[in-house]
Amino acid sequence: xxxxxxxxxxxxxxxxxxxxxxxxxxxxxxxxxxxxxxxxxxxxxxxxxxxxxxxxxxxxxxxxxxxxxxxxxxxx
Numbered sequence: 001x002x003x004x005x006x007x008x009x010x011x012x013x014x015x016x017x018x019x020x021x022x023x024x025x026x027x028x029x030x031x032x033x034x035x036x037x038x039x040x041x042x043x044x045x046x047x048x049x050x051x052x053x054x055x056x057x058x059x060x061x062x063x064x065x066x067x068x069x070x071x072x073x074x075x076x
Contacts, residue, residue, distance in 0.1 A: 002068065004064050004068025005064075005068035005072065007064055008060075008061045008062070008066075008067075008068055009065055010061070011057055011060055011061025011064060012065060014057055015056075015057035015058030015059070015060075015061055018053070019055065022049060023049060024049060025045070026047065027044050028043050028045070030043070
């Protein structure tokens with residue numbers, strides 16, 4: 001069950017990164033054509049990531065890592 005350990009570790013890294021960062025920035029571009037003139041506005045916003053989401057991803061990663069390690073050890 002080596003793949004469970006790998007997936008678990010990836011989830012642990014993702015959950016930890018989301019927890020530390022706390023928010024994800026993104027850009028959105030709006031365009032309009034007004035009386036023949038093209039206008040463009042780019043906005044940058046940050047969306048907060050709830051601690052429950054990052055904690056759940058982190059916890060699921062820990063559980064999958066432990067299960068994968070226990071199954072790999074038991075199959076030897």
